[in-house]
Amino acid sequence: MSYRKLSSLPLQEYVKSSLSKTSLRTVKDVLLLSPLTVMNMLHLSADQCKEFMDYLFSLCVPPKFTAYEMEEMEQHNNIPLGSKALDTLLHGGLLSGSLTEFVGPPGVGKTQWCLYITTKVLAGGRGGVHPSAIYIDTESAVRPERIVEMMTNKYPELSSEIPQFLSRIHMFRPRTATSMLEILDSLECIVVEKDARVVIVDSIASMAVSLSASSMQSKASQLSSWAAKLKSLAHQLNICVIVTNQITTVHKPQLPEPSSGVGPQPHPQEQVVDRRESVLNQEDRVVDAAAPVPRLPDHTECAIPALGNAWTHCITTRLILQYCTDSAARQIVIAKSPVSPFAIFSYIITHGGITIQEKDCCYSYSGPDPGQFRIRVQRGIPLDTA
Numbered sequence: 150m151s152y153r154k155l156s157s158l159p160l161q162e163y164v165k166s167s168l169s170k171t172s173l174r175t176v177k178d179v180l181l182l183s184p185l186t187v188m189n190m191l192h193l194s195a196d197q198c199k200e201f202m203d204y205l206f207s208l209c210v211p212p213k214f215t216a217y218e219m220e221e222m223e224q225h226n227n228i229p230l231g232s233k234a235l236d237t238l239l240h241g242g243l244l245s246g247s248l249t250e251f252v253g254p255p256g257v258g259k260t261q262w263c264l265y266i267t268t269k270v271l272a273g274g275r276g277g278v279h280p281s282a283i284y285i286d287t288e289s290a291v292r293p294e295r296i297v298e299m300m301t302n303k304y305p306e307l308s309s310e311i312p313q314f315l316s317r318i319h320m321f322r323p324r325t326a327t328s329m330l331e332i333l334d335s336l337e338c339i340v341v342e343k344d345a346r347v348v349i350v351d352s353i354a355s356m357a358v359s360l361s362a363s364s365m366q367s368k369a370s371q372l373s374s375w376a377a378k379l380k381s382l383a384h385q386l387n388i389c390v391i392v393t394n395q396i397t398t399v400h401k402p403q404l405p406e407p408s409s410g411v412g413p414q415p416h417p418q419e420q421v422v423d424r425r426e427s428v429l430n431q432e433d434r435v436v437d438a439a440a441p442v443p444r445l446p447d448h449t450e451c452a453i454p455a456l457g458n459a460w461t462h463c464i465t466t467r468l469i470l471q472y473c474t475d476s477a478a479r480q481i482v483i484a485k486s487p488v489s490p491f492a493i494f495s496y497i498i499t500h501g502g503i504t505i506q507e508k509d510c511c512y513s514y515s516g517p518d519p520g521q522f523r524i525r526v527q528r529g530i531p532l533d534t535a
């Protein structure tokens with residue numbers, strides 16, 4: 150919040166006019182100065198200076214609220230996913246004020262989910278309220294035609310308003326880590342100005358590969374700083390922040406089978422994982438995208454969310470998307486949530502977006518230990534333990 154631009158604040162005219170003659174641009178620029186310096190620079194009286202600086206401090210202090218107030222705020226801004234059972238488990242849908250991650254193999258539908266959620270937010274505006282969405286498209290994967298298709302099929306009654314809906318999706322396409330950082334720093338003002346209810350970063354993993362740093366530790370800390378900015382944005386403005394993430398592979402020791410003594414062999418298709426880029430894996434090491442995965446004796450490959458353990462701790466809710474064993478449907482797995490148990494639902498991608506098949510839900514999950522859950526990266530790969 151200290152990076153908020155002074156020009157975006159509702160300040161008195163005389164303060165604005167004095168500020169325009171200085172090099173002070175952000176809240177932080179002012180708060181780093183002593184009250185006496187601020188008085189002199191802005192030609193303020195002691196009382197005016199105190200009032201001005203108290204206001205700036207209040208912008209940086211995390212707001213205080215009771216659990217009751219928090220519940221009311223969150224229920225109000227949560228984004229339902231369109232399935233009664235799934236939304237009940239998630240306490241109203243995607244939690245506002247927090248960071249939600251969709252992670253899964255290529256083509257499983259991460260972008261489709263993001264677009265579906267965007268259309269839900271836009272269509273949810275009622276009574277003169279026109280919410281908007283901020284979409285950071287790092288892979289240039291978003292096509293307006295697909296949004297139009299979803300809106301036309303899902304909300305035919307709103308089809309005359311589609312141009313207005315499209316104009317309320319504010320797109321960013323950063324190409325480098327530096328431009329990503331600039332966007333993150335400016336998001337707070339944009340969210341307030343545009344009345345955005347959701348910020349989507351699709352995908353964070355493809356942007357993470359462009360982090361220029363000599364050491365992996367520094368890459369991890371830059372990634373954590375992005376996460377901190379996104380979390381702070383979600384928390385301070387009580388909006389949903391959604392990121393998509395890719396998968397990577399790790400080698401795990403094979404578990405001996407009780408009968409044969411031979412560990413489970415990975416299905417050949419399981420090697421088909423997204424290796425277009427280098428990403429941080431769960432041990433915060435780099436997986437070189439170009440290099441073939443070396444086969445270690447007595448080890449098996451398994452797919453896990455990219456970006457490492459530190460990243461996993463930053464996100465509040467993790468929803469894994471995976472292919473189904475024996476049907477054209479795909480699955481959404483609540484893998485990490487502060488409000489819901491581990492659960493699996495089937496979904497299909499349709500012209501209207503996403504349809505969750507409630508009859509196929511499984512929220513008294515009795516499979517392997519959720520901590521050992523293995524992402525199914527291709528249709529037909531059986532669910533088994535690492």
Ligand SMILES: Nc1ncnc2c1ncn2[C@@H]1O[C@H](COP(=O)(O)OP(=O)(O)OP(=O)(O)O)[C@@H](O)[C@H]1O
Nearest residue numbers: 253254255256257258259260261262290498499500
């Ligand atoms: N109009 C549509 N109707 C039905 N299914 C569609 C439609 N458009 C796209 N799809 C499905 O969406 C899938 C692609 O989903 P999406 O682009 O969201 O994948 P992704 O997980 O974001 O992949 P990546 O990680 O490569 O970006 C396609 O495989 C296709 O099956």
